[in-house]
Amino acid sequence: MKDFLKSSVGRKYIMGLTGLVWVGFLFAHMAPNMLILFSAELYNAYTYSVTANKILLYAVEAILLSSLVIHVLMAILLTRQNRVARGAQYAVSANGEKAVSWGSRYMAAQGSAILAFIILHLITFKYGTYYETTVNGVVMRDMHRLVVEVFQSPAYVAWYFICLGLMVFHVSHGAASVFQSFGILERKLQGGIKKFAWVYAIVIVTGFLSQPVYVFLFHK
Amino acid sequence: MEKKQNINLKLKVWRQKNAQAKGEFKEYDAKEVSPDASFLEMLDAVNEDLIKSGDQPITFDHDCREGICGSCGFMINGEAHGPQKGTTVCQLHMRHFKNGEHLTIEPWRAAAMPITKDLMCDRSALDRIITSGGYVSVNTGNARDANNIPIPKPDADEAFLSAACIGCGACVASCKNASAALFTSAKISHLALLPQGQVERKQRALDMVAQMDAEGFGSCTSTGACEAACPKEISLINIAKMNREFLRASVLKKEEVGGGDMA
Numbered sequence: 001m002k003d004f005l006k007s008s009v010g011r012k013y014i015m016g017l018t019g020l021v022w023v024g025f026l027f028a029h030m031a032p033n034m035l036i037l038f039s040a041e042l043y044n045a046y047t048y049s050v051t052a053n054k055i056l057l058y059a060v061e062a063i064l065l066s067s068l069v070i071h072v073l074m075a076i077l078l079t080r081q082n083r084v085a086r087g088a089q090y091a092v093s094a095n096g097e098k099a100v101s102w103g104s105r106y107m108a109a110q111g112s113a114i115l116a117f118i119i120l121h122l123i124t125f126k127y128g129t130y131y132e133t134t135v136n137g138v139v140m141r142d143m144h145r146l147v148v149e150v151f152q153s154p155a156y157v158a159w160y161f162i163c164l165g166l167m168v169f170h171v172s173h174g175a176a177s178v179f180q181s182f183g184i185l186e187r188k189l190q191g192g193i194k195k196f197a198w199v200y201a202i203v204i205v206t207g208f209l210s211q212p213v214y215v216f217l218f219h220k
Numbered sequence: 221m222e223k224k225q226n227i228n229l230k231l232k233v234w235r236q237k238n239a240q241a242k243g244e245f246k247e248y249d250a251k252e253v254s255p256d257a258s259f260l261e262m263l264d265a266v267n268e269d270l271i272k273s274g275d276q277p278i279t280f281d282h283d284c285r286e287g288i289c290g291s292c293g294f295m296i297n298g299e300a301h302g303p304q305k306g307t308t309v310c311q312l313h314m315r316h317f318k319n320g321e322h323l324t325i326e327p328w329r330a331a332a333m334p335i336t337k338d339l340m341c342d343r344s345a346l347d348r349i350i351t352s353g354g355y356v357s358v359n360t361g362n363a364r365d366a367n368n369i370p371i372p373k374p375d376a377d378e379a380f381l382s383a384a385c386i387g388c389g390a391c392v393a394s395c396k397n398a399s400a401a402l403f404t405s406a407k408i409s410h411l412a413l414l415p416q417g418q419v420e421r422k423q424r425a426l427d428m429v430a431q432m433d434a435e436g437f438g439s440c441t442s443t444g445a446c447e448a449a450c451p452k453e454i455s456l457i458n459i460a461k462m463n464r465e466f467l468r469a470s471v472l473k474k475e476e477v478g479g480g481d482m483a
Contacts, residue, residue: 003430003470004466007430007433008433008437009463009466009467013467078439081438082397082439085398086330086397087330089329091324092298094300094449098303098449100396100444104444105396107441177441180456181440181442183465186460
């Protein structure tokens, strides 16, 4: 098994597995947060409910954090190896039928921006100002107030658009490639998987972006 | 029949004396090129002029000039084997180029395939990957009857598509990671599909991937550049199969317990 994990193929399985954890998390994060479009109470109650069970919370956080760390470290390792393997660059790069997609070519750069986004995102929200509110007699964190405050800044909303825009490419390429890396792809599935990955990435990012846009436009 | 107009081209060609030398681009004119000439024939004509003027001709690998041997190949304007898909550079014809066009011609570049001279590079790393497991062990003797071993048609077709690889190295050359995954996977999936390949199936996947890594090729990031560049249009699906074969072999490979005649 050590040989497997040290091989180039084995490392792609690790990249795929850890990426997949986050691909799944994106949906689990985006969908309930859509509550912000409907009610501050529901939004806060949801935040309260997912943070109430500390054991479950820490377990999920541990999985997410370890996946992220492994994904990033492995990406750095592979990118460095791949640079060495490439050696010299060409004077001209392909731009006709033999050119490659933008999303696949700049995975490392997109990943770096997304990592910066995740760190800033945690500082702003999870470790941001702690407001309190009472919903149905239960004292809880007023996450809604913080989110509304943050999204008043056009710069912050713009930053969201840039990073989540990059995420469309990163997630769509990753979500399709994982089937390739895991070796579960068959010829007849190739086209369908690519389309599925694009739709998934666009749905996730549209969902996420609708939240700051809604707050920015309708919460003054 | 209407006579096609000859064309003139500006070439920027990578010239490098030997493996150690620092190469550079040199500019040449290709004059009065027949649109019916192949790309290599165009270079032959340029070389004749170079020889006449006492210069060193441009070195490039070539052999069959029929697109089946895998000897030729270089980058034309950043595209392996030039702009036309599913074609080796020897079968690329000058009718695909316009009069006055500027072409940058570079050798394959990859740390594992070092340039030996001008447009020629050392592709023996690919041979070593094949040597490590890209074969089946059979008893010698008369050729078997063609249909002696029944193979389902879809499997035979798929195996043929993988076996079409000519080992030219365009996949490595066009990959941003200089990965040999397409080349290696084509052989692994070709033999994994066939009954003859079953005996060594697991060991083959392990050994060929290990050799590919040991040669210093990069890893696959599924950009698809290799598939687009491949003159035999080997599918990316082979890489998925290689990954599956490698996982399967890593899990199922039996421990060697010794004994028997293993002295």
